[in-house]
Amino acid sequence: MPLSKPVERELAHTRTIVCQGYERKDGLWDIEAQVVDTKPYSFPNKDRGGRIEAEEALHDMKLRLTVDANLVIHAAEAVTEAAPFNYCTAIHPAYSRLVGLRIAPGWNQRLKELFGGIQGCTHITELFATMATAAVQTVGGSIMRRQQFVDPDPTSIPKHLHTCHALALSSPVVLEHWPHAYRPSQTVSTQDQS
Structure with missing residues (x-):
């Protein structure tokens, strides 16, 4: 656009x-x-x-x-x-x-x-x-x-998540691509990533 x-x-x-x-x-x-x-x-x-x-x-x-x-x-x-x-x-x-x-x-x-x-x-x-x-x-x-895109710990939250609007842990992008990291609340803090 x-x-x-x-x-x-x-x-x-x-x-x-x-x-x-x-x-x-x-x-x-x-x-x-x-x-x-x-x-x-x-x-x-x-x-x-x-x-x-x-x-x-x-x-x-x-x-x-x-x-x-x-x-x-x-x-x-x-x-x-x-x-x-x-x-x-x-x-x-x-x-x-x-x-x-x-x-x-x-x-x-x-x-x-x-x-x-x-x-x-x-x-x-x-x-x-x-x-x-x-x-x-x-x-x-x-x-x-x-590493051929293999995450050594598939349960961890990747560091690049929650760094911008589209990658917020509550976004539909995260829900689709990293469902284990998805958090439905908008109040997720950056401290929750560790």
Whole structure:
């Protein structure tokens, strides 16, 4: 179903974010993300030869996190292909502080502490929430594929349940696919999952 028809308008900005997850041969996973911002018009810019042309990347930043099966970060690398200021690239080494952290509850708050404000690049840091989801999907999918979707404890409540509207323990989706986990009451707490 498409969005409703908008009023007459003109494009002012495009942001594209792509995340990809890779299973490595050494037992780890690489999660890569890229953010690209473009404008449909040209404008002056001193650091980029005097001008950024229409549809030329204003921002083009990439980040790679290497994680293990527990989502602990083993390596982190940030690069900037395009930015409005040459000085933007000076922040890249800061992202090595991610090594040893685990993608887990509290992740977004921890990143604000480490890279908020002048401690990081706004655009690179914005990639982390999307990358966390991609990491869970990548690692979890790889492990499930290896286990051929066999749940070692079919009576337990899978961790991905009760994490969104469609997967609420009281939803018809859970009733159909995970009937053992279904709870008809809307008052199920996240503590009930353990």
